[in-house]
Amino acid sequence: MAGNCLKEDCYPEETGCNHEGCDDLSDCQFYKKEADQSSSEEKVKDDFYVRVPWTGNTFGLQDLNFLTSTSPVILIGVTGVASAGKTTFLATLYCLLRHGHKIGSYQFAGSLTLTGWENIAWYLSWNTRNDIQFPPHTSSNAGRIPGLLHISLRNESGDKKDLIFTDAPGEWFGHWIVNKNDSNAAGAQWVHEYADAFLLFADCETLSGTQLGKARQQTKQVADRLKHNLNHRPLGLVWSKSDIKLDEEVKKQISDHIQNAPIPNYQEFETSVRNDISTDLQLNILESIDWILTALSGETNELPQVERFAPTDLFLSKR
Numbered sequence: 336m337a338g339n340c341l342k343e344d345c346y347p348e349e350t351g352c353n354h355e356g357c358d359d360l361s362d363c364q365f366y367k368k369e370a371d372q373s374s375s376e377e378k379v380k381d382d383f384y385v386r387v388p389w390t391g392n393t394f395g396l397q398d399l400n401f402l403t404s405t406s407p408v409i410l411i412g413v414t415g416v417a418s419a420g421k422t423t424f425l426a427t428l429y430c431l432l433r434h435g436h437k438i439g440s441y442q443f444a445g446s447l448t449l450t451g452w453e454n455i456a457w458y459l460s461w462n463t464r465n466d467i468q469f470p471p472h473t474s475s476n477a478g479r480i481p482g483l484l485h486i487s488l489r490n491e492s493g494d495k496k497d498l499i500f501t502d503a504p505g506e507w508f509g510h511w512i513v514n515k516n517d518s519n520a521a522g523a524q525w526v527h528e529y530a531d532a533f534l535l536f537a538d539c540e541t542l543s544g545t546q547l548g549k550a551r552q553q554t555k556q557v558a559d560r561l562k563h564n565l566n567h568r569p570l571g572l573v574w575s576k577s578d579i580k581l582d583e584e585v586k587k588q589i590s591d592h593i594q595n596a597p598i599p600n601y602q603e604f605e606t607s608v609r610n611d612i613s614t615d616l617q618l619n620i621l622e623s624i625d626w627i628l629t630a631l632s633g634e635t636n637e638l639p640q641v642e643r644f645a646p647t648d649l650f651l652s653k654r
């Protein structure tokens with residue numbers, strides 16, 4: 336049951352009544368108050384709900400349906416174990432776009448999940464004496480799909496791209512590398528199945544610390560899972576938190592492992608939310624997305640030559 340409605344795809348408290356179109360929810364035959372809400376029964380009766388098309392929050396599957404039915408969407412799977420820097424990367428990306436930075440020739444042109452973006456970027460927006468706050472750890476619920484963040488991009492020629500980023504809890508990938516059929520890994524499996532491209536996060540902080548052995552193994556294991564049935568989907572390795580120095584030998588071991596079999600679209604990026612030492616670590620976040628868009632746009636097949644009787648034949652008739 337979704338929210339307090341008997342219909343699976345209806346969220347009356349968020350979007351209003353989807354099936355009966357009732358303004359007063361108590362008129363709806365499918366609306367059902369939960370037993371423990373009996374105390375607020377009177378309140379619900381008196382409430383008047385206005386139907387809104389979306390909440391601005393992170394998308395779920397239902398919202399994705401609405402978007403994909405009107406535009407082609409590029410789903411980017413942001414993957415890696417817990418605390419690898421995934422959410423901070425996404426929040427930094429949003430802050431950069433908010434400041435007018437471009438992804439290649441594409442500029443920010445809107446988002447259906449502005450509240451979702453602001454919820455994670457809010458923390459980075461308070462920067463006192465170069466001391467930033469970080470978004471909270473993404474909580475691992477029993478969900479089967481991750482939170483989905485949307486942006487629309489447009490270039491000067493008016494071409495539009497709709498991107499969706501997954502903001503999944505790292506724990507899902509932790510379970511996924513142990514057993515891909517684990518019920519706690521269903522969300523990671525969903526990302527693997529449906530994403531058009533992947534970013535895999537290798538955390539320079541843990542890889543340069545006492546947890547090196549475990550972190551290195553987990554990064555390789557997530558890579559191995561992603562590479563299965565990868566086909567031509569781009570896989571970008573993000574050396575997150577690159578403001579922290581990482582031994583080149585460790586980098587090489589992980590990089591060599593990932594490339595032990597050829598990957599058609601593979602690239603590495605050093606990124607960080609911190610740009611202290613006049614590096615391009617922040618801008619590399621934009622680079623990584625630009626690389627995905629370029630790799631995916633090259634994917635279109637060449638149109639076959641149509642046989643025709645004579646080049647002057649305007650009707651392309653075969654005779």
Ligand SMILES: Nc1nc2c(ncn2[C@@H]2O[C@H](COP(=O)(O)OP(=O)(O)OP(=O)(O)O)[C@@H](O)[C@H]2O)c(=O)[nH]1
Binds near residue numbers: 419420503576578579
């Ligand atoms: N030095 C440094 N630390 C960072 C950076 N990005 C993130 N961190 C640290 O890493 C922690 C985890 O970052 P998150 O972005 O929450 O990581 P995550 O992969 O989303 O983690 P889960 O939600 O648990 O999967 C943050 O709380 C920061 O302490 C970075 O660019 N540089």
Ligand SMILES: [Mg+2]
Binds near residue numbers: 423471502503504
């Ligand atoms: Mg997170």
